Amino acid sequence: MKKCWFDYKTVIVSGASSGIGKGLVIKLVKDHGCNVIGIARNEQRLMGLKEELGTLGYKFSYYTFDVSLKEKWVEFAKTLEQEGIQPDILINNAGILPKFDRFENYTLEEVDKAMQINFYSCVYSMNELMPIIMRSENAGIVNVASSAALCSLAGTSVYSASKAALKSFTDAVREEHRDKCYFGLVCPGFTKTDIFRNQSESTDKAQKAMDMVSSDCDKMVDWIINGMWKKKEDMIFGVDAYLMDIGNKLCGTLCSNVASKVMKISGLGMFKSIFE
Numbered sequence: 401m402k403k404c405w406f407d408y409k410t411v412i413v414s415g416a417s418s419g420i421g422k423g424l425v426i427k428l429v430k431d432h433g434c435n436v437i438g439i440a441r442n443e444q445r446l447m448g449l450k451e452e453l454g455t456l457g458y459k460f461s462y463y464t465f466d467v468s469l470k471e472k473w474v475e476f477a478k479t480l481e482q483e484g485i486q487p488d489i490l491i492n493n494a495g496i497l498p499k500f501d502r503f504e505n506y507t508l509e510e511v512d513k514a515m516q517i518n519f520y521s522c523v524y525s526m527n528e529l530m531p532i533i534m535r536s537e538n539a540g541i542v543n544v545a546s547s548a549a550l551c552s553l554a555g556t557s558v559y560s561a562s563k564a565a566l567k568s569f570t571d572a573v574r575e576e577h578r579d580k581c582y583f584g585l586v587c588p589g590f591t592k593t594d595i596f597r598n599q600s601e602s603t604d605k606a607q608k609a610m611d612m613v614s615s616d617c618d619k620m621v622d623w624i625i626n627g628m629w630k631k632k633e634d635m636i637f638g639v640d641a642y643l644m645d646i647g648n649k650l651c652g653t654l655c656s657n658v659a660s661k662v663m664k665i666s667g668l669g670m671f672k673s674i675f676e
């Protein structure tokens with residue numbers, strides 16, 4: 401395999417216990433010989449991932465904590481320093497998708513939780529880890545936002561806001577450190593992972609509809625790894641994400657309007673409360 405700038409580097413991946421994060425860990429360890437430090441709350445799943453890596457399991461270590469707690473990132477950074485670990489790359493991937501709903505149906509606690517996990521966790525991690533990562537000659541920070549950051553649809557006010565905040569934040573910090581660190585921003589479209597577990601309807605019809613518009617998780621992971629390899633700054637992956645990006649650039653709010661109408665016409669239960 402051709403040499404890649406992050407081969408054998410030390411990479412921190414948040415949200416490593418499932419979906420895209422888990423896929424990234426497997427690829428980074430198996431295809432690039434990286435030492436990966438995973439972060440998530442579910443220890444059982446992290447242990448399972450270590451086992452799944454078999455003889456390469458020694459290349460994966462993990463810490464279990466809630467990424468929305470600033471003090472945990474402070475502790476984590478201290479531990480890295482004490483143990484003499486020099487991370488090269490940070491991938492802020494942990495995130496949640498609140499139930500699709502109208503804005504007024506969310507409690508303020510739900511809004512706060514989404515902002516804390518999807519946005520502030522990255523502010524905290526970058527605040528603590530950027531000075532350490534910047535010491536590496538191959539420094540990189542990759543933040544996983546969403547196509548929802550590019551075009552807001554009905555029912556996604558809170559999620560879109562949290563991911564748009566992450567996008568703007570990343571774009572600005574990149575310019576502040578352009579020559580010292582690679583900053584990637586990933587905006588995946590719908591991807592087949594467990595992130596939809598909290599949506600109200602998971603009937604066969606809803607599942608089929610979601611499957612039709614969603615990218616395979618392995619494919620998404622490949623796109624992200626290839627994007628990082630080329631040091632791409634904007635990584636918009638999946639046909640739906642691409643259409644949302646182009647649609648928003650060309651037609652502005654008309655794109656949000658048309659896509660939201662499609663959600664309404666679909667009649668899917670998970671979008672029902674939005675349009676009632």
Ligand SMILES: NC(=O)c1ccc[n+]([C@@H]2O[C@H](COP(=O)([O-])OP(=O)(O)OC[C@H]3O[C@@H](n4cnc5c(N)ncnc54)[C@H](OP(=O)(O)O)[C@@H]3O)[C@@H](O)[C@H]2O)c1
Nearest residue numbers: 415417418419420440441442466467494495546590591593
């Ligand atoms: N799937 C999609 O369609 C899609 C589309 C666009 C963007 N994204 C973004 O892609 C990223 C990965 O999502 P996914 O689809 O792979 O979802 P997933 O399968 O639900 O994985 C989410 C990961 O985040 C971790 N996590 C969630 N809250 C956490 C917290 N408070 N503290 C620590 N870890 C936490 C989870 O681990 P624990 O539960 O073990 O803590 C899990 O490992 C997210 O940022 C998501 O917004 C996904």
